[in-house]
Amino acid sequence: MCSSDLRGSVVTGPEHDHTVKVDAAGLEPGTWYHYRFRALGRTSRVGRTRTAPARGAALDNLRLGFVSCANWQAGWFSAYRGLAARDDLDVIVHLGDYIYEYGRGEYGYGKDDVDIRPHVPAHEILTLRDYRRRHGQYKTDADLQDLHARYPWIVTWDDHEVADNQWSGGAANHQPATEGDWLTRRAGAHRAYDEWMPVRLSGTTVVGDGERIYRRFHFGDLASLSMLDLRSYRSEQVDLTAGDPGAVDDPDRTITGAAQRTWLLHSLDDTSVQWKLIGNPVMIAPVDFGTLPADVATSVHDALGVVPTDGVPYNTDQWDGYTADRKRVLEHLADRRTRDVVFLTGDIHSGWAADVPADASTYPVVGDSLAVEFVGASITSNNLKDITGTPPRTTSVVVETAIKAANRHIRYLDFDSHGFCVLDVTPARTQCDWFVIGDRADRDTPITWSVSWRTAAGRSEEHTSELQSPMYLVCRLLLE
Secondary structure (H helix, E strand, O other), X not given: OOOOOXXXXXXXXXXXXXXXXXXXXOOOOOOEXXXXXXXXXXXXXXXXXXXXXXXXXXXXXXXXXXEOOOOHHHOOOHHHHHHHOOOOOXXXXXXXXXXXXXXXXXXXXXXXXXXXXXXXXXXXXXXXXXXXXXXXXXXXXXHHHHHHXXXXXXXXXXXXXXXXXXXXXXXXXXXXXXXXXXXXHXXXXXXXXXXXXXXXXXXXXXXXXXXXXXXXXXXXXXXXXXXXXXXXXXXXXXXXXXXXXXHHHOOOOOOOXXXXXXXXXXXXXXXXXXXXXXXXXXXXXXXXXXXXXXXXXXXXXXXXXXXXXXXXXXXXXXHHHOHHHHHHHHHHHHHOOOXXXXXXXXXXXXXXXXXXXXXXXXXXXXOOEEEEEEEOOOOOOOOHHHHHOOOOOOHHHHHHHHHHHHOOOEEEEEOOOOEEEEEEEOOOEEEEEEEEEOOOOOOOOOEEEEEEEEEXXXXXXXXXXXXXXXXXXXXXXXXX
Protein backbone atom coordinates (compact mmCIF):
# COMPACT_ATOMS: atom_id res chain seq x y z
CA MET A 1 0.00 0.00 0.00
CA CYS A 2 1.41 3.37 -1.02
CA SER A 3 1.56 6.00 1.71
CA SER A 4 1.62 9.02 -0.62
CA ASP A 5 -0.47 11.89 0.71
CA LEU A 6 -1.78 13.69 -2.35
CA ARG A 7 -4.11 16.65 -1.86
CA GLY A 8 -5.73 19.24 -4.05
CA SER A 9 -8.76 21.44 -4.49
CA VAL A 10 -11.01 22.26 -7.42
CA VAL A 11 -14.06 24.45 -7.92
CA THR A 12 -17.21 23.21 -9.61
CA GLY A 13 -20.72 24.50 -10.19
CA PRO A 14 -23.82 24.23 -12.36
CA GLU A 15 -21.77 24.49 -15.55
CA HIS A 16 -20.45 20.99 -14.73
CA ASP A 17 -23.59 19.80 -12.93
CA HIS A 18 -21.60 20.15 -9.69
CA THR A 19 -19.36 17.22 -10.64
CA VAL A 20 -15.57 17.07 -10.33
CA LYS A 21 -13.05 15.26 -12.52
CA VAL A 22 -9.35 15.38 -11.72
CA ASP A 23 -6.21 13.47 -12.65
CA ALA A 24 -4.14 12.39 -9.67
CA ALA A 25 -0.56 12.62 -10.93
CA GLY A 26 2.55 10.95 -9.56
CA LEU A 27 0.98 7.61 -8.63
CA GLU A 28 2.94 4.36 -8.50
CA PRO A 29 1.97 1.52 -10.88
CA GLY A 30 0.21 -1.58 -9.59
CA THR A 31 -0.75 0.11 -6.31
CA TRP A 32 -3.92 0.44 -4.27
CA TYR A 33 -4.80 4.00 -3.22
CA HIS A 34 -7.49 5.35 -0.89
CA TYR A 35 -9.21 8.67 -1.38
CA ARG A 36 -12.00 10.91 -0.11
CA PHE A 37 -13.53 14.31 -0.84
CA ARG A 38 -14.45 17.26 1.34
CA ALA A 39 -17.01 19.84 0.25
CA LEU A 40 -19.34 22.29 1.99
CA GLY A 41 -18.30 21.08 5.42
CA ARG A 42 -18.95 17.41 4.68
CA THR A 43 -16.53 14.52 4.08
CA SER A 44 -17.22 11.61 1.78
CA ARG A 45 -16.69 7.98 2.62
CA VAL A 46 -13.23 6.58 1.83
CA GLY A 47 -12.97 5.01 -1.59
CA ARG A 48 -10.16 3.01 -3.10
CA THR A 49 -8.71 2.54 -6.55
CA ARG A 50 -5.82 0.68 -8.13
CA THR A 51 -3.35 1.77 -10.75
CA ALA A 52 -2.47 -0.57 -13.60
CA PRO A 53 0.85 -2.43 -13.52
CA ALA A 54 3.76 -0.86 -15.36
CA ARG A 55 3.94 -1.51 -19.10
CA GLY A 56 5.84 -4.73 -19.70
CA ALA A 57 5.89 -5.76 -16.03
CA ALA A 58 5.70 -9.51 -15.48
CA LEU A 59 2.17 -10.31 -14.34
CA ASP A 60 0.78 -13.72 -13.44
CA ASN A 61 -2.87 -12.81 -12.91
CA LEU A 62 -5.55 -10.28 -13.83
CA ARG A 63 -9.10 -10.55 -12.55
CA LEU A 64 -11.91 -8.25 -13.60
CA GLY A 65 -15.66 -8.10 -13.26
CA PHE A 66 -17.71 -7.17 -16.29
CA VAL A 67 -21.32 -6.03 -16.52
CA SER A 68 -23.87 -4.32 -18.78
CA CYS A 69 -27.51 -3.27 -19.08
CA ALA A 70 -28.58 -1.77 -15.75
CA ASN A 71 -32.18 -0.58 -16.12
CA TRP A 72 -33.29 1.27 -12.98
CA GLN A 73 -36.98 0.65 -13.54
CA ALA A 74 -36.57 -3.12 -14.04
CA GLY A 75 -35.22 -3.90 -10.58
CA TRP A 76 -32.51 -3.56 -7.96
CA PHE A 77 -28.83 -3.58 -8.88
CA SER A 78 -27.98 -6.73 -6.95
CA ALA A 79 -25.24 -7.63 -9.41
CA TYR A 80 -23.33 -4.55 -8.29
CA ARG A 81 -23.78 -5.71 -4.70
CA GLY A 82 -22.27 -9.10 -5.56
CA LEU A 83 -19.21 -7.53 -7.13
CA ALA A 84 -18.74 -5.01 -4.32
CA ALA A 85 -18.73 -7.88 -1.79
CA ARG A 86 -15.62 -9.37 -3.36
CA ASP A 87 -12.04 -8.56 -2.48
CA ASP A 88 -10.25 -10.33 -5.33
CA LEU A 89 -10.74 -8.06 -8.36
CA ASP A 90 -8.47 -5.56 -10.07
CA VAL A 91 -11.02 -3.55 -12.03
CA ILE A 92 -14.68 -3.35 -13.09
CA VAL A 93 -15.48 -3.18 -16.82
CA HIS A 94 -18.87 -1.77 -17.86
CA LEU A 95 -19.77 -2.61 -21.46
CA GLY A 96 -22.65 -0.21 -21.91
CA ASP A 97 -26.24 0.71 -21.05
CA TYR A 98 -25.15 2.16 -17.71
CA ILE A 99 -28.38 4.18 -17.77
CA TYR A 100 -31.59 3.91 -19.79
CA GLU A 101 -33.39 6.75 -21.51
CA TYR A 102 -37.00 5.56 -21.15
CA GLY A 103 -39.78 7.31 -19.28
CA ARG A 104 -41.98 5.76 -16.63
CA GLY A 105 -44.10 2.81 -17.71
CA GLU A 106 -41.67 1.93 -20.49
CA TYR A 107 -39.36 -1.07 -20.45
CA GLY A 108 -39.83 -1.99 -16.81
CA TYR A 109 -39.91 -5.28 -14.93
CA GLY A 110 -41.32 -8.29 -16.80
CA LYS A 111 -43.97 -8.60 -19.48
CA ASP A 112 -46.16 -5.92 -17.85
CA ASP A 113 -43.33 -3.37 -17.68
CA VAL A 114 -43.79 -2.74 -13.96
CA ASP A 115 -41.63 0.08 -12.59
CA ILE A 116 -39.86 -1.37 -9.56
CA ARG A 117 -38.26 2.06 -9.17
CA PRO A 118 -39.60 4.90 -11.35
CA HIS A 119 -37.25 6.95 -13.45
CA VAL A 120 -36.49 10.63 -12.83
CA PRO A 121 -37.41 12.65 -14.76
CA ALA A 122 -40.67 10.84 -15.49
CA HIS A 123 -40.48 11.33 -19.27
CA GLU A 124 -38.03 9.98 -21.83
CA ILE A 125 -34.84 11.99 -21.47
CA LEU A 126 -33.97 14.30 -24.36
CA THR A 127 -32.00 17.32 -23.12
CA LEU A 128 -28.73 17.90 -21.30
CA ARG A 129 -30.69 18.65 -18.13
CA ASP A 130 -32.65 15.41 -18.52
CA TYR A 131 -29.53 13.27 -18.96
CA ARG A 132 -27.85 14.94 -15.99
CA ARG A 133 -30.83 14.18 -13.76
CA ARG A 134 -30.94 10.55 -14.91
CA HIS A 135 -27.23 10.03 -14.24
CA GLY A 136 -27.65 11.64 -10.85
CA GLN A 137 -30.55 9.32 -10.02
CA TYR A 138 -28.58 6.18 -10.93
CA LYS A 139 -25.69 7.35 -8.77
CA THR A 140 -27.99 7.32 -5.71
CA ASP A 141 -28.19 3.51 -5.83
CA ALA A 142 -26.36 2.23 -2.75
CA ASP A 143 -24.99 -0.90 -4.44
CA LEU A 144 -23.67 1.12 -7.35
CA GLN A 145 -22.06 3.58 -4.92
CA ASP A 146 -20.41 0.70 -3.07
CA LEU A 147 -18.95 -0.75 -6.25
CA HIS A 148 -17.60 2.60 -7.44
CA ALA A 149 -15.99 3.12 -4.03
CA ARG A 150 -14.53 -0.40 -4.05
CA TYR A 151 -12.79 -0.64 -7.44
CA PRO A 152 -11.61 1.41 -10.40
CA TRP A 153 -13.92 1.26 -13.42
CA ILE A 154 -13.27 1.07 -17.16
CA VAL A 155 -16.38 1.98 -19.15
CA THR A 156 -17.75 2.39 -22.63
CA TRP A 157 -21.22 3.24 -23.86
CA ASP A 158 -23.71 1.32 -25.95
CA ASP A 159 -27.02 2.77 -27.15
CA HIS A 160 -29.23 3.53 -24.13
CA GLU A 161 -26.84 6.13 -22.79
CA VAL A 162 -28.43 8.18 -25.58
CA ALA A 163 -31.33 6.28 -27.25
CA ASP A 164 -32.23 2.73 -28.26
CA ASN A 165 -30.51 1.39 -31.39
CA GLN A 166 -28.58 4.57 -32.04
CA TRP A 167 -26.25 4.99 -34.99
CA SER A 168 -24.15 7.92 -36.20
CA GLY A 169 -27.09 9.84 -37.63
CA GLY A 170 -30.04 8.91 -35.45
CA ALA A 171 -31.72 6.18 -33.43
CA ALA A 172 -34.75 3.94 -33.55
CA ASN A 173 -35.93 5.66 -30.37
CA HIS A 174 -35.56 9.19 -31.68
CA GLN A 175 -38.19 11.00 -33.72
CA PRO A 176 -36.85 14.35 -34.99
CA ALA A 177 -40.32 15.76 -35.61
CA THR A 178 -41.23 15.60 -31.93
CA GLU A 179 -37.92 15.14 -30.13
CA GLY A 180 -35.70 17.65 -31.89
CA ASP A 181 -32.32 17.50 -33.56
CA TRP A 182 -30.47 14.19 -33.10
CA LEU A 183 -26.96 15.62 -32.85
CA THR A 184 -28.10 18.11 -30.19
CA ARG A 185 -29.64 15.29 -28.17
CA ARG A 186 -26.54 13.13 -28.50
CA ALA A 187 -24.25 16.00 -27.55
CA GLY A 188 -26.24 16.56 -24.37
CA ALA A 189 -26.13 12.85 -23.52
CA HIS A 190 -22.38 12.68 -24.11
CA ARG A 191 -21.80 15.83 -22.08
CA ALA A 192 -23.66 14.39 -19.08
CA TYR A 193 -21.78 11.10 -19.49
CA ASP A 194 -18.48 13.00 -19.52
CA GLU A 195 -19.44 14.84 -16.34
CA TRP A 196 -20.76 11.88 -14.34
CA MET A 197 -18.66 8.91 -15.44
CA PRO A 198 -15.06 7.88 -14.56
CA VAL A 199 -13.72 8.23 -18.10
CA ARG A 200 -11.31 10.38 -20.04
CA LEU A 201 -13.11 11.26 -23.27
CA SER A 202 -10.54 12.07 -25.93
CA GLY A 203 -7.84 11.27 -23.40
CA THR A 204 -8.47 14.02 -20.87
CA THR A 205 -10.57 14.75 -17.79
CA VAL A 206 -11.50 18.14 -19.24
CA VAL A 207 -15.25 18.08 -19.79
CA GLY A 208 -16.51 18.94 -23.24
CA ASP A 209 -13.22 18.84 -25.17
CA GLY A 210 -13.98 15.67 -27.15
CA GLU A 211 -16.14 12.57 -27.47
CA ARG A 212 -13.74 9.76 -28.34
CA ILE A 213 -14.24 6.89 -25.90
CA TYR A 214 -12.43 4.02 -27.63
CA ARG A 215 -9.07 3.52 -25.95
CA ARG A 216 -6.64 0.84 -24.74
CA PHE A 217 -5.35 -0.23 -21.34
CA HIS A 218 -2.29 -2.37 -20.60
CA PHE A 219 -1.83 -4.74 -17.67
CA GLY A 220 1.88 -5.52 -17.60
CA ASP A 221 2.92 -8.14 -20.12
CA LEU A 222 -0.17 -10.26 -19.52
CA ALA A 223 -3.04 -8.45 -21.25
CA SER A 224 -4.33 -5.39 -23.01
CA LEU A 225 -7.94 -4.27 -22.96
CA SER A 226 -9.28 -2.37 -25.97
CA MET A 227 -12.62 -0.68 -25.29
CA LEU A 228 -14.74 -0.15 -28.41
CA ASP A 229 -17.34 2.46 -29.32
CA LEU A 230 -19.81 0.72 -31.64
CA ARG A 231 -22.41 3.50 -31.79
CA SER A 232 -20.82 6.83 -32.67
CA TYR A 233 -19.46 5.87 -36.09
CA ARG A 234 -21.74 3.08 -37.30
CA SER A 235 -23.93 3.14 -40.39
CA GLU A 236 -27.66 2.89 -39.91
CA GLN A 237 -28.89 -0.63 -39.18
CA VAL A 238 -30.25 -2.51 -42.18
CA ASP A 239 -34.03 -2.75 -42.28
CA LEU A 240 -34.58 -6.37 -43.25
CA THR A 241 -38.28 -5.77 -43.82
CA ALA A 242 -37.25 -3.72 -46.87
CA GLY A 243 -36.42 -7.00 -48.59
CA ASP A 244 -32.65 -6.69 -49.03
CA PRO A 245 -30.90 -9.01 -46.54
CA GLY A 246 -27.71 -8.77 -48.60
CA ALA A 247 -27.28 -5.17 -47.48
CA VAL A 248 -25.65 -6.43 -44.28
CA ASP A 249 -22.65 -7.43 -46.46
CA ASP A 250 -22.21 -4.00 -48.07
CA PRO A 251 -18.48 -3.17 -47.72
CA ASP A 252 -19.30 0.54 -47.48
CA ARG A 253 -21.27 0.02 -44.28
CA THR A 254 -19.41 0.07 -40.97
CA ILE A 255 -19.96 -0.58 -37.29
CA THR A 256 -16.58 0.77 -36.12
CA GLY A 257 -15.80 3.55 -38.54
CA ALA A 258 -12.54 3.47 -40.53
CA ALA A 259 -10.31 5.16 -37.94
CA GLN A 260 -11.44 2.97 -35.03
CA ARG A 261 -11.15 -0.17 -37.13
CA THR A 262 -7.54 0.66 -37.99
CA TRP A 263 -6.88 1.34 -34.31
CA LEU A 264 -8.43 -2.01 -33.33
CA LEU A 265 -6.37 -3.97 -35.84
CA HIS A 266 -3.24 -2.26 -34.54
CA SER A 267 -4.14 -3.26 -30.99
CA LEU A 268 -4.48 -6.89 -32.09
CA ASP A 269 -0.90 -6.75 -33.41
CA ASP A 270 0.54 -5.79 -30.02
CA THR A 271 3.23 -8.37 -29.24
CA SER A 272 4.14 -6.78 -25.90
CA VAL A 273 1.18 -8.51 -24.23
CA GLN A 274 -0.10 -12.07 -24.36
CA TRP A 275 -3.88 -11.75 -24.14
CA LYS A 276 -5.79 -9.28 -26.28
CA LEU A 277 -9.07 -8.51 -24.51
CA ILE A 278 -11.70 -6.53 -26.42
CA GLY A 279 -14.44 -4.62 -24.59
CA ASN A 280 -17.15 -5.19 -27.18
CA PRO A 281 -20.60 -3.62 -26.61
CA VAL A 282 -22.48 -5.86 -29.10
CA MET A 283 -21.95 -9.51 -30.04
CA ILE A 284 -19.39 -10.33 -32.75
CA ALA A 285 -19.88 -14.11 -33.09
CA PRO A 286 -22.34 -14.87 -35.92
CA VAL A 287 -25.75 -16.17 -34.92
CA ASP A 288 -28.22 -17.87 -37.26
CA PHE A 289 -31.78 -17.78 -35.95
CA GLY A 290 -33.38 -19.12 -39.10
CA THR A 291 -34.27 -22.54 -37.67
CA LEU A 292 -36.43 -21.18 -34.86
CA PRO A 293 -40.18 -21.74 -35.14
CA ALA A 294 -42.03 -18.54 -36.01
CA ASP A 295 -43.75 -18.19 -32.61
CA VAL A 296 -40.49 -18.77 -30.74
CA ALA A 297 -38.62 -16.32 -32.97
CA THR A 298 -41.27 -13.68 -32.24
CA SER A 299 -40.85 -14.19 -28.49
CA VAL A 300 -37.07 -13.85 -28.73
CA HIS A 301 -37.45 -10.74 -30.85
CA ASP A 302 -39.84 -9.16 -28.33
CA ALA A 303 -37.51 -10.01 -25.45
CA LEU A 304 -34.14 -9.08 -26.86
CA GLY A 305 -34.67 -7.44 -30.23
CA VAL A 306 -32.37 -9.97 -31.85
CA VAL A 307 -34.64 -11.84 -34.25
CA PRO A 308 -36.68 -10.20 -37.01
CA THR A 309 -40.22 -11.54 -36.87
CA ASP A 310 -40.14 -12.44 -40.56
CA GLY A 311 -37.66 -15.21 -39.79
CA VAL A 312 -34.63 -13.68 -41.53
CA PRO A 313 -31.58 -15.00 -39.61
CA TYR A 314 -29.82 -11.78 -38.71
CA ASN A 315 -29.56 -9.35 -35.82
CA THR A 316 -28.57 -6.23 -37.68
CA ASP A 317 -27.82 -4.26 -34.51
CA GLN A 318 -24.74 -6.37 -33.72
CA TRP A 319 -21.78 -7.37 -35.90
CA ASP A 320 -24.10 -9.66 -37.91
CA GLY A 321 -25.46 -6.49 -39.49
CA TYR A 322 -21.97 -5.30 -40.50
CA THR A 323 -20.32 -8.41 -41.89
CA ALA A 324 -17.69 -6.57 -43.96
CA ASP A 325 -16.17 -5.02 -40.83
CA ARG A 326 -16.25 -8.38 -39.04
CA LYS A 327 -14.61 -10.08 -42.01
CA ARG A 328 -11.80 -7.50 -41.99
CA VAL A 329 -11.12 -8.14 -38.30
CA LEU A 330 -11.21 -11.94 -38.64
CA GLU A 331 -9.06 -11.98 -41.77
CA HIS A 332 -6.54 -9.83 -39.92
CA LEU A 333 -6.40 -12.39 -37.10
CA ALA A 334 -6.05 -15.26 -39.56
CA ASP A 335 -3.39 -13.60 -41.70
CA ARG A 336 -1.20 -12.81 -38.71
CA ARG A 337 -1.96 -16.05 -36.86
CA THR A 338 -2.90 -14.01 -33.82
CA ARG A 339 -3.92 -16.05 -30.79
CA ASP A 340 -5.28 -15.36 -27.31
CA VAL A 341 -8.00 -12.92 -28.41
CA VAL A 342 -11.06 -12.70 -26.16
CA PHE A 343 -14.12 -10.53 -26.78
CA LEU A 344 -16.03 -9.41 -23.66
CA THR A 345 -19.57 -8.49 -24.62
CA GLY A 346 -22.83 -7.15 -23.19
CA ASP A 347 -26.04 -5.83 -24.76
CA ILE A 348 -28.30 -8.86 -25.32
CA HIS A 349 -29.39 -9.66 -21.73
CA SER A 350 -28.21 -13.28 -21.86
CA GLY A 351 -25.12 -15.35 -21.16
CA TRP A 352 -23.12 -16.83 -24.04
CA ALA A 353 -19.79 -18.56 -24.59
CA ALA A 354 -18.83 -18.86 -28.25
CA ASP A 355 -15.98 -19.52 -30.58
CA VAL A 356 -15.53 -16.88 -33.28
CA PRO A 357 -14.81 -18.89 -36.44
CA ALA A 358 -13.63 -17.66 -39.80
CA ASP A 359 -16.65 -19.38 -41.39
CA ALA A 360 -19.46 -20.47 -39.10
CA SER A 361 -21.13 -22.53 -41.85
CA THR A 362 -18.25 -25.03 -42.01
CA TYR A 363 -16.95 -24.83 -38.46
CA PRO A 364 -15.60 -27.00 -36.83
CA VAL A 365 -15.18 -29.39 -39.76
CA VAL A 366 -13.26 -26.81 -41.77
CA GLY A 367 -11.35 -23.85 -40.38
CA ASP A 368 -10.28 -22.66 -36.98
CA SER A 369 -11.76 -20.46 -34.34
CA LEU A 370 -9.92 -17.15 -34.42
CA ALA A 371 -11.07 -15.85 -31.02
CA VAL A 372 -13.53 -16.56 -28.25
CA GLU A 373 -16.39 -14.46 -26.95
CA PHE A 374 -17.88 -14.31 -23.46
CA VAL A 375 -21.23 -12.50 -23.19
CA GLY A 376 -22.54 -11.43 -19.81
CA ALA A 377 -26.21 -11.33 -18.84
CA SER A 378 -27.93 -8.06 -18.00
CA ILE A 379 -27.94 -6.56 -14.53
CA THR A 380 -31.71 -5.95 -14.66
CA SER A 381 -32.94 -5.51 -18.25
CA ASN A 382 -35.56 -8.03 -19.34
CA ASN A 383 -34.56 -11.34 -20.88
CA LEU A 384 -36.61 -14.04 -22.60
CA LYS A 385 -38.37 -15.51 -19.55
CA ASP A 386 -39.22 -12.00 -18.31
CA ILE A 387 -40.97 -11.01 -21.54
CA THR A 388 -42.80 -14.32 -22.02
CA GLY A 389 -43.74 -14.60 -18.37
CA THR A 390 -42.75 -18.25 -18.32
CA PRO A 391 -40.89 -20.02 -15.50
CA PRO A 392 -37.08 -20.27 -15.75
CA ARG A 393 -35.67 -23.14 -17.77
CA THR A 394 -38.91 -23.83 -19.69
CA THR A 395 -39.48 -21.86 -22.89
CA SER A 396 -35.89 -20.67 -22.95
CA VAL A 397 -34.49 -24.19 -23.07
CA VAL A 398 -36.23 -24.80 -26.42
CA VAL A 399 -34.76 -21.61 -27.85
CA GLU A 400 -31.27 -22.29 -26.51
CA THR A 401 -31.26 -25.82 -27.89
CA ALA A 402 -32.36 -24.69 -31.34
CA ILE A 403 -29.79 -21.91 -31.50
CA LYS A 404 -26.91 -24.15 -30.42
CA ALA A 405 -27.97 -26.81 -32.92
CA ALA A 406 -27.87 -24.26 -35.75
CA ASN A 407 -24.64 -22.63 -34.56
CA ARG A 408 -22.00 -25.21 -33.68
CA HIS A 409 -19.58 -22.54 -32.50
CA ILE A 410 -21.93 -21.50 -29.67
CA ARG A 411 -20.97 -23.56 -26.63
CA TYR A 412 -23.11 -22.08 -23.86
CA LEU A 413 -26.32 -20.04 -23.79
CA ASP A 414 -28.57 -18.85 -20.94
CA PHE A 415 -31.62 -16.75 -21.84
CA ASP A 416 -33.03 -16.72 -18.30
CA SER A 417 -30.53 -15.16 -15.91
CA HIS A 418 -29.37 -11.76 -14.72
CA GLY A 419 -26.07 -11.07 -13.03
CA PHE A 420 -22.39 -10.43 -13.67
CA CYS A 421 -19.24 -12.12 -14.94
CA VAL A 422 -15.74 -12.46 -13.54
CA LEU A 423 -12.86 -12.94 -15.97
CA ASP A 424 -9.69 -14.51 -14.57
CA VAL A 425 -6.60 -14.24 -16.77
CA THR A 426 -3.32 -16.12 -16.32
CA PRO A 427 -0.53 -16.96 -18.78
CA ALA A 428 -2.03 -20.47 -19.09
CA ARG A 429 -5.71 -19.66 -19.65
CA THR A 430 -8.56 -17.20 -19.47
CA GLN A 431 -11.66 -18.27 -17.54
CA CYS A 432 -15.08 -16.61 -17.37
CA ASP A 433 -17.38 -17.29 -14.41
CA TRP A 434 -21.06 -16.37 -14.59
CA PHE A 435 -22.86 -15.36 -11.38
CA VAL A 436 -26.64 -15.01 -11.35
CA ILE A 437 -29.09 -13.22 -9.11
CA GLY A 438 -32.58 -14.26 -8.04
CA ASP A 439 -35.57 -11.93 -8.28
CA ARG A 440 -34.74 -8.42 -9.46
CA ALA A 441 -37.68 -7.09 -7.45
CA ASP A 442 -36.06 -8.29 -4.22
CA ARG A 443 -33.29 -5.97 -3.06
CA ASP A 444 -31.77 -8.79 -0.96
CA THR A 445 -32.05 -11.50 -3.60
CA PRO A 446 -29.37 -14.21 -3.39
CA ILE A 447 -26.40 -14.39 -5.74
CA THR A 448 -25.00 -17.74 -6.88
CA TRP A 449 -22.32 -19.10 -9.15
CA SER A 450 -23.75 -20.56 -12.34
CA VAL A 451 -21.13 -21.86 -14.78
CA SER A 452 -17.52 -21.36 -15.89
CA TRP A 453 -15.91 -21.58 -19.32
CA ARG A 454 -12.25 -21.23 -20.14
CA THR A 455 -9.95 -21.00 -23.14
CA ALA A 456 -6.36 -22.26 -23.04
CA ALA A 457 -3.44 -20.10 -24.09
CA GLY A 458 -2.35 -20.62 -27.69
CA ARG A 459 -5.80 -21.83 -28.70
CA SER A 460 -9.04 -20.13 -29.68
CA GLU A 461 -11.54 -22.76 -28.61
CA GLU A 462 -13.40 -22.90 -25.33
CA HIS A 463 -13.34 -25.75 -22.86
CA THR A 464 -15.55 -26.46 -19.89
CA SER A 465 -13.96 -26.08 -16.49
CA GLU A 466 -14.41 -28.39 -13.55
CA LEU A 467 -17.16 -27.37 -11.12
CA GLN A 468 -14.66 -27.43 -8.25
CA SER A 469 -12.10 -25.28 -10.00
CA PRO A 470 -10.12 -22.88 -7.78
CA MET A 471 -12.02 -19.88 -9.16
CA TYR A 472 -15.35 -21.45 -8.23
CA LEU A 473 -14.29 -22.13 -4.67
CA VAL A 474 -12.89 -18.62 -4.15
CA CYS A 475 -15.95 -16.92 -5.57
CA ARG A 476 -18.41 -19.13 -3.69
CA LEU A 477 -16.77 -18.34 -0.37
CA LEU A 478 -16.76 -14.63 -1.05
CA LEU A 479 -20.46 -14.51 -1.88
CA GLU A 480 -21.77 -16.72 0.94
